[in-house]
Amino acid sequence: EVQLVESGGVLVQPGGSLRLSCAASGFTFSSYEMNWVRRAPGKGLEWVSYISTSGSTIYYADSVKGRFTISRDNAKNSLYLQMNGLGAEDTAVYFCARENLNYGDYVFDYWGQGTLVTVSS
Amino acid sequence: EIVLTQSPATLSVSPGEGATLSCRASQRVSINYIAWYQQTPGQAPRLLIYGASKRATGVPARFIGSGSGTNFTLTISSLEPEDFAVYFCQQRYDGPPTFGPGTKVDIK
Numbered sequence: 001e002v003q004l005v006e007s008g009g010v011l012v013q014p015g016g017s018l019r020l021s022c023a024a025s026g027f028t029f030s031s032y033e034m035n036w037v038r039r040a041p042g043k044g045l046e047w048v049s050y051i052s053t054s055g056s057t058i059y060y061a062d063s064v065k066g067r068f069t070i071s072r073d074n075a076k077n078s079l080y081l082q083m084n085g086l087g088a089e090d091t092a093v094y095f096c097a098r099e100n101l102n103y104g105d106y107v108f109d110y111w112g113q114g115t116l117v118t119v120s121s
Numbered sequence: 122e123i124v125l126t127q128s129p130a131t132l133s134v135s136p137g138e139g140a141t142l143s144c145r146a147s148q149r150v151s152i153n154y155i156a157w158y159q160q161t162p163g164q165a166p167r168l169l170i171y172g173a174s175k176r177a178t179g180v181p182a183r184f185i186g187s188g189s190g191t192n193f194t195l196t197i198s199s200l201e202p203e204d205f206a207v208y209f210c211q212q213r214y215d216g217p218p219t220f221g222p223g224t225k226v227d228i229k
Contacts, residue, residue: 045209045220061217103171106213107156111165
C-alpha cells in the first residue's frame with residue numbers, strides 16, 4: 001500500500017525556519033517525481049515545489065522561490081522541504097504528493113495526510 | 122498563470138441526488154491537462170479524474186468528468202455519504218500547475 005507520511009510542522013515565529021519531511025513507502029520512491037502542495041486555512045490548494053526522480057530538476061512556485069528548498073534522499077525514501085524566511089502567508093497544511101506520469105505531468109495520484117505549519121508570533 | 126474559478130462555492134445536495142460542479146479557466150486548457158480531486162476534512166486529497174474525463178484507478182463510475190476549452194464539469198450522478206467533500210479542479214497546461222478554490226458539497 002502506498003503511504004506518504006509528512007512530519008515537521010509546528011508553530012514557528014515569523015522569519016523562522018522549518019524542515020518538513022515526507023516518508024514514503026509501498027512503492028519504488030526513486031522512480032517517481034515528487035511535489036509539495038499546501039492548503040492555507042479557508043483557501044484552496046497551492047502547488048509549492050517539484051523535484052525529479054534524481055533530484056536534478058527542481059521547480060518552485062514564485063511565492064516560495066528563494067526561500068524554500070526541496071530535496072530528496074532516495075536511499076531513505078524521503079522527501080524534504082526546507083523553509084526559510086517564513087511569513088504568515090506560509091501558514092498552511094503542507095502535503096507531499098506523488099506525481100504519476102501515467103496520468104500526466106503534475107497529476108498527483110497519492111497524497112499524504114499533511115502537516116500543519118503555523119507562522120505566528 | 123492560468124486562473125481557475127469554480128462554481129458554486131457550496132452545493133447542498135441530498136444523498137442519492139446528482140451534483141454538477143463547474144470549473145472555468147481564464148484561458149483555454151487542453152483537455153489532457155485538467156484533473157479533479159476530492160478532499161474530505163482531515164484527509165489527504167484524492168485524485169478522481171485526469172485528462173478531463175478519465176477516471177483514476179478505483180474511482181467509481183458515478184464520477185464523470187467532461188468539458189473542453191475553458192469550461193469543465195465534474196458530475197456526480199448519485200451522491201453516496203462518502204462523497205460529501207470539497208472538490209478541486211487543477212490545470213497543468215501552461216505555467217505552474219494551479220488549482221481552483223474548490224466546491225464544497227454538503228448534505229442538504
